[in-house]
Amino acid sequence: MSANPARTQLRVGRLVKAHGLKGALKLELYTDDPDGRFVPGAVFTLQVPESSPWHGKTVTVREFKWMNSHPVVFLDGVDDRNDAESLVRAILWVDQDATAPVVEDDAWYDHQLVGLDVVRDGDVVGRIARVDHFPSQDLLIVQLAGGQDREVLVPFVKAIVPEVDMAARRLVVTPPAGLFEDLPAEDDASDESAGEANTGS
Structure with missing residues (x-):
């Protein structure tokens, strides 16, 4: 018999605020199908600090x-x-079959993103090395192309990553100036101009 399919985890939400006196918690959703994900009996793995009494535990939905x-x-x-x-x-993760397709829009497993080419203005500028997850947002860690031994942290938000093309194995970025390259030293240029003005007086 074949081995069990590989498992991975998908981030589906974050508990942001206690609500009322009966243990309710407001959610920040990272899923397009909350009513399907948060059904009674659904079990989630918790991402919390090691110092938390909830570290290493799971939670089960009673009501959504x-x-x-x-x-x-x-x-x-x-x-x-x-x-x-x-x-x-606390961030909520759900166990998933890593070989199963993701059915939600704009949702991917980490292993699907790692290795994708990163394209800016039609040129490949790097490749996804890993994905780091933080409470505020996810970061794509991009290993720069051209033999550069440098990584760039790209916020995984629609404004900066407008397109993920799994078929073409690429991810399109529209980063702000300075994210992938050093900006010109405007202070130096200003100092030079000031020096020229001073010598003319």
Whole structure:
């Protein structure tokens, strides 16, 4: 028999704020299908600091609802506001089959992104070395092309990464000036101009 398919994890949300007195938590969603992801009984792995009492544990959804257009989740074992406060900022991950296609828009597994060419203005400027996850956003770590021994951290947001083309194995970036190259030293130029002006007086 073949071995079990490889497993990976997909980030689906972050617990951002305790809500009310009964253990509810407001969610920041990283999924296009929250009603399908946060069904009663769904289990999530927690990303929390090692010092947290929740480190290494999972949580199970008891109830998910929308309150004033905000997604709110109730978790087993989180019964009051104090419990909820201890989970604020925790990131929720779900176990997935790494070989299964991602059905949500604009969602990819890390292993799918690693190795993609990074293209700017039609030119390949580097390749994805890894993906780092932080509470505020994800960062793409790009190994620069052309033999440069340098990595660039690219925020994985639509404004900077407008296109991910899995078929072509490439990712298009529109970075701000200075992200991939050093900006000219404007201060030096200003000093030179000031020096010329002073010598003329």
